[in-house]
Structures are given as structure tokens and as C-alpha cells.
Amino acid sequence: MNFVWQGIQDAWQLLVDGDPYLMNLLEVTLKVCIVSTLTAAVIGLPIGLLLGLARFRGRGLALTVANAGLGLPPVIVGVMLFVVALPQGPLGELHLVFTLKGVYVAQTILALPVIVALTAAAVRDISEGLISQARAYGARRHRIALLALREARVGVIAALIAAVGAGLSEVGAVAIIGGNLPFATQTLASAALEEVNAGRYSWAIAIGILLLGLILLISAVLTVLQYAGARNRVPRHA
Amino acid sequence: MTEPVATLAGVSIKRGRRTVVHDLDLDLRAGEVVALLGPNGAGKSTILEAVGGIIEPSAGTVTRHGRVATVLQSPGLASRSVRANVDLAQSWWGVPRGERRARTDAALAQLGAEHLARRQAAALSGGERRRVHLARGLAVRPDLLLLDEPFAGLDPETHAALVQDTSTALRDAARAVLVVLHQRADAWALADRVLVLLDGRILADGAPDDLLREPPSAEVARFLGYDGELVEPDGTRVLTRAAWVHLDEAGDLEATVTRELRMEDGVRVDLATARGTLRTFHRGTRIGTGDRVRVRLEHAVRFPSD
Structure with a gap:
């Protein structure tokens, strides 16, 4: 077990020294996480709201597809995207293969069903009476959407946390479409895999610590947002 | 007599293939509180939805001269304070921000709920939720206020207290009110005019005391107790x-x-x-x-x- 302890000590030193490789991994990972989660949120929240609030033919099928997307294998997404993004493929002109842009796209595809399915589920839990009443008072669509997002805040932010978690820890699709290129498309999670394969455990542990710390930090911020205002829900008697 | 705020002419409404409201003619005028009575499944809420524009009739016309607010049966409140809930309804309705506070205070006071203003909706009892729900309807100040069973699901004491407060709060010369009621006795406390709906048809329309003493048919009489x-x-x-x-x-x-x-x-x-x-x-x-x-x-x- 000595190598584990040695690994932790080395990792700490790498972190304290601000090793350029480690810092680049951190930068790439944050970029991928932020861009893919925000893009998935911009696309997925309206779709989740629509599936949660609207009544239309095919809604059940759409919900089933969204829920099935939660189990989407990242490796399959990576392979499919890689194939269509090859120069001779339909998305060849977008130059996604072995680029950070390709990693953003892959991670967005993986985060999207998480946000859609969990947002729809959270919104469906809102009191039907409240939404109907808002409509009866003539609330416009954007106001109903804002009301639903606010009422379903806990569930919606849980969806974002899940998407962030997937974005930070995903390896398969990132490695396939991005090529796992150091100082280019390599993220903390894909780098950790490479370091373990190469037997550089102190690096793997350092990367692991950084990745866990990042997940904890982002989750803490989102959890604070998630329950902001919960204090106000405790009965106060005027 | 004032011009009607809403007029239904020859209105029939279908649910699926079944006609649930037949050939209904009805005028609702400002200053009038009209109670719509009928057994379960008679079509009361369906008529309310048609008057409120929530559903379209399958035949006939609904003409509205003014804005209509429908207070639905379920008192769905947002996870905010009572004051914020009443404000929110006004924002949906389009009330200018500067007017909302005064309207909220007035509406809560009319229903004896001003002490609830700072309470969170989640902390309210069933009766308090109903008061806030009604206060939202008053605060938007519609030309026609539609109430769908506003006292449903309350215990007898809370029910009686809310009926009493509501009977005063609904009086407004500038507003017409159509209220669907399940309990007959409430109509006598609230309404100037009672409509009896049986099997999708209005079989009686008149002042509560007149209807009670001289019902137009044995069928209506039996329904009236x-x-x-x-x-x-x-x-x-x-x-x-x-x-x-x-x-x-x-x-x-x-x-x-x-x-x-x-x-x-x-x-x-x-x-x-x-x-x-x-x-x-x-x-x-x-x-x-x-x-x-x-x-x-x-x-x-x-x-x-x-």
C-alpha cells in the first residue's frame, strides 16, 4: 500500500506546484463540462418543460425516448459521432474528429437526455391546479415556463447536477471523438484512465483528487442553488 | 338593467360523443352573483369552462364583454408567500406592478386573510388555502368572476366561516359572479340568482327564495330538498x-x-x-x-x- 501513500504525496505536490499538464486537464475538463451542460440545458430545458406541461399526441413516446436516453452508452455515442464526423461522413465539414468541438458535441448529446427526462419528471410533479390556474388567469407561455421551472427547481437542478456529473466523469465518447490528446482534447477522466494504463499511479491519483474536488465543488454550488429559498418555506407566522 | 357581461345563446357542449349541456341561454350581468346548482355530473363545471373560454361549445355562441377570471376548484398555490401568490396572479393577469400591493392587501382583507400575507403557502391549512385562492380572483378584478366549487373539501366550521366572508366579498356592483356550488345551502348565502342544472339543462332560474317556495317543476323541487x-x-x-x-x-x-x-x-x-x-x-x-x-x-x- 506504500505506493498509494506515495502517490497521494506526489499528487499533492503536483497540485501545489500547479503542474502545467494538470492545469491544462483542469481547464479542458471545465470547458467541456460548462459548454456541454449549458448547451444541453438551453436545448433540454424547453423540451423537458414541453414534455412535462403540454398534452399532445406522441407525448408518451417522447417521454419514453427521453427516459431511454438516460441509458445511452457513451461509447456508442462516441463511435456513432466519430463515424458521421469522419471527413467523408455527413458531418465531415464540421471537423469534429479529434477536436475539442467534437468533445463538446459528444458530451452535449450525453447530457441532453438527462436534462430532458429529469426536467420533465420534475415538472410533472408540480400541482396541476397551479399551472391550470395560471393559464386561467391568462399567463403567457413564458410566464408558465418560468413558474414551472421555479416550482420544479429542486428537480431541475438535480437534472443539471446529473448532467455536470456525467460531463466530468465521462471517458468513452471523449476518448473516441477527441482522441484523448494531451493539451488538446484530454480531460481529467480520460487522462486518469491513460495514467493508470501507463502505470503512473501518482499522476492518476492526483488527477483523481482534482476530479473529485471539482465534482464536489460544482455539486456544492448547485446544491446551494437548489435549496436556496428552502429556508423561506419553513412556516413563519406574521 | 345593465348590459350583460357574458351571454350564452343556444350553447350545447359535447364531451366525446355525449352532449353534456343542451341548448343553454344565459345572461350574466354586473352586480349579480349567480349560483349554478346541480348534482354531480350535471355539467356545471363544463358550463363554467365554456363561459371562461377554457373550452369551446359544440353549438351556439358565448359572447363576453369584458375580462373573465376563472377560479378553479383546486387551490393550487405556488411555493411562495401568500402575498407573493396574490401578486403572481396579478402579474399573469397583467396588473401593473405598482398597483399589485394595494390590490393584494384589499383582496386579503375582504376575505379576512390579511394576517396570512407573510405566511408561506405550504404552511396554510385547507381553509386558508381556499381564502388565498379566492383572494387571487378578487385581486385581478375581472368583469366576470367564475368560481368552481370554492368551498369543496372543507370541514363544516371552516366551510361556514368562509361562506360568510365570501358572501360579503363577492358583492361588487362592477362585477358579475357565476359560482358553481355543490351544497344547496351555500347558494342561499351567496347568490342573488340561482340556476338549477339537471341533466345538462337549466330547469330553473330565479331568486333563491322564489325558487325555493315556488319551484317550476317537481324535478326541480325534489332537487331543492x-x-x-x-x-x-x-x-x-x-x-x-x-x-x-x-x-x-x-x-x-x-x-x-x-x-x-x-x-x-x-x-x-x-x-x-x-x-x-x-x-x-x-x-x-x-x-x-x-x-x-x-x-x-x-x-x-x-x-x-x-
Whole structure:
């Protein structure tokens, strides 16, 4: 077990020294996480709201597809995207293969069903009476959407946390479409895999610590947002 | 007489293939509180939805002169304070921000709920939620306010208190109110005019006391609580209510007690006469099944045989 302890000590030193490789991994990972989660949120929240609030033919099928997307294998997404993004493929002109842009796209595809399915589920839990009443008072669509997002805040932010978690820890699709290129498309999670394969455990542990710390930090911020205002829900008697 | 705020002309409404409202004509005028009474499934809420524009009639026209607010049966409140909930309804309605505070305060005060203003919706009791729900409807100040069973699901004390407060709050010369009620007694506390809806048709339309004393048909009378029915030799039906049936030694009817049910404030007594059955409430001397009594009818209505 000595190598584990040695690994932790080395990792700490790498972190304290601000090793350029480690810092680049951190930068790439944050970029991928932020861009893919925000893009998935911009696309997925309206779709989740629509599936949660609207009544239309095919809604059940759409919900089933969204829920099935939660189990989407990242490796399959990576392979499919890689194939269509090859120069001779339909998305060849977008130059996604072995680029950070390709990693953003892959991670967005993986985060999207998480946000859609969990947002729809959270919104469906809102009191039907409240939404109907808002409509009866003539609330416009954007106001109903804002009301639903606010009422379903806990569930919606849980969806974002899940998407962030997937974005930070995903390896398969990132490695396939991005090529796992150091100082280019390599993220903390894909780098950790490479370091373990190469037997550089102190690096793997350092990367692991950084990745866990990042997940904890982002989750803490989102959890604070998630329950902001919960204090106000405790009965106060005027 | 003022111009109608809403007019329904020849309105029929289908749910699936079934017609649930038939050929309805109705005017609703400012200053008027109209109660729509009927048994479950009669089509009351369907009419409310048509007046409010939530559904379209399958035939006929609904004309509105002014804005209509519908207070739905379920008091869905947002996870915010009471004040924020009433403000929110006004924002949906389009009330300018600067006017909302005063309107909220006024509406809550009208319903005796001003002390709830800072409470969170999640901390309210069922009766308090209903008050806030109604306050939202008052605060938006519509030309026509539609209320769908505003007292549903309340315990008797809370129900009575809310009916009393609402009866005052609904009075406004500038506003028409159509309220769907499940309990008949509420209509007499709230309404200037009562509509009786049976099987999708308005079978009675009039002032509450007039309807109660002179219902237009035996069917309406029975719905309004005429639970005593005698048949005269020529087939004429004589209908009366328990409140108008008195055990009186000087009465001209002879009856036998067939059943008595002890209640909080007396005994409900079922009577059999040679011409039919009656029911009354009795608070005096103790009586039992099989007793022979004499009965006086204070008021009854007569209808030709069916």
C-alpha cells in the first residue's frame, strides 16, 4: 500500500506546484463540462418543460425516448459521432474528429437526455391546479415556463447536477471523438484512465483528487442553488 | 338593467360523443352573483369552462364583454408567500406592478386573510388555502368572476366561516359572479340568482327564495330538498320540505312514524300517510317508530300528475 501513500504525496505536490499538464486537464475538463451542460440545458430545458406541461399526441413516446436516453452508452455515442464526423461522413465539414468541438458535441448529446427526462419528471410533479390556474388567469407561455421551472427547481437542478456529473466523469465518447490528446482534447477522466494504463499511479491519483474536488465543488454550488429559498418555506407566522 | 357581461345563446357542449349541456341561454350581468346548482355530473363545471373560454361549445355562441377570471376548484398555490401568490396572479393577469400591493392587501382583507400575507403557502391549512385562492380572483378584478366549487373539501366550521366572508366579498356592483356550488345551502348565502342544472339543462332560474317556495317543476323541487310527497286522488302531486312539516295535534293529516334518526339538534322523523310520505325534524316530546301523529303542512307546492 506504500505506493498509494506515495502517490497521494506526489499528487499533492503536483497540485501545489500547479503542474502545467494538470492545469491544462483542469481547464479542458471545465470547458467541456460548462459548454456541454449549458448547451444541453438551453436545448433540454424547453423540451423537458414541453414534455412535462403540454398534452399532445406522441407525448408518451417522447417521454419514453427521453427516459431511454438516460441509458445511452457513451461509447456508442462516441463511435456513432466519430463515424458521421469522419471527413467523408455527413458531418465531415464540421471537423469534429479529434477536436475539442467534437468533445463538446459528444458530451452535449450525453447530457441532453438527462436534462430532458429529469426536467420533465420534475415538472410533472408540480400541482396541476397551479399551472391550470395560471393559464386561467391568462399567463403567457413564458410566464408558465418560468413558474414551472421555479416550482420544479429542486428537480431541475438535480437534472443539471446529473448532467455536470456525467460531463466530468465521462471517458468513452471523449476518448473516441477527441482522441484523448494531451493539451488538446484530454480531460481529467480520460487522462486518469491513460495514467493508470501507463502505470503512473501518482499522476492518476492526483488527477483523481482534482476530479473529485471539482465534482464536489460544482455539486456544492448547485446544491446551494437548489435549496436556496428552502429556508423561506419553513412556516413563519406574521 | 345593465348590459350583460357574458351571454350564452343556444350553447350545447359535447364531451366525446355525449352532449353534456343542451341548448343553454344565459345572461350574466354586473352586480349579480349567480349560483349554478346541480348534482354531480350535471355539467356545471363544463358550463363554467365554456363561459371562461377554457373550452369551446359544440353549438351556439358565448359572447363576453369584458375580462373573465376563472377560479378553479383546486387551490393550487405556488411555493411562495401568500402575498407573493396574490401578486403572481396579478402579474399573469397583467396588473401593473405598482398597483399589485394595494390590490393584494384589499383582496386579503375582504376575505379576512390579511394576517396570512407573510405566511408561506405550504404552511396554510385547507381553509386558508381556499381564502388565498379566492383572494387571487378578487385581486385581478375581472368583469366576470367564475368560481368552481370554492368551498369543496372543507370541514363544516371552516366551510361556514368562509361562506360568510365570501358572501360579503363577492358583492361588487362592477362585477358579475357565476359560482358553481355543490351544497344547496351555500347558494342561499351567496347568490342573488340561482340556476338549477339537471341533466345538462337549466330547469330553473330565479331568486333563491322564489325558487325555493315556488319551484317550476317537481324535478326541480325534489332537487331543492322537497323530500315529502303526497298524491291526491286526482293524481296531483303535493311536494313539501321537512322544514315546512310540523307535528301538530291540530294538523289535518294523520301519519305514522316509520323511522326516526337521532341527530345533534333533534330527531329526523320519517312519516307515512295514506297519501304518501313526509319527513320532518322534531325537537319536542320523545316519539318512536309506530307512533300515530297529526301533521300540519306550513307550505307545499302542487304539480299535475307526471
